[in-house]
Amino acid sequence: MASGFMKDEFKVKLEELKEKKATGEFKLAHLENNEIEDVITEEDIKYLLSNFSGYVVSRNMPECKNSYRTL
Known part of the structure; x- marks a missing residue:
């Protein structure tokens, strides 16, 4: 029973990390594409x-x- 809870917790954390990774990659791509104007x-x-x-x-x-x- 405890292992099922840990698996669910792991899945939630994994999804959070995937979202953070996607957000980070998006921000990085945005920064790389911007030209320095100042x-x-x-x-x-x-x-x-x-x-x-x-x-x-x-x-x-x-x-x-x-x-x-x-x-």
Whole structure:
């Protein structure tokens, strides 16, 4: 009797995994087919890096603050 329950449970889990696999494959195919329209420019990188130092100093991580201030 317990083996019948385990088989049913296994079948349910197997179906869930098959659905996840199908969803993952669909998302992967969608990502592979999309063309990259946005281009990261040098200005974008400069903007992100200019905000980075404030982020590191504002965090409560002394090791990051100390290493950043010594640079």
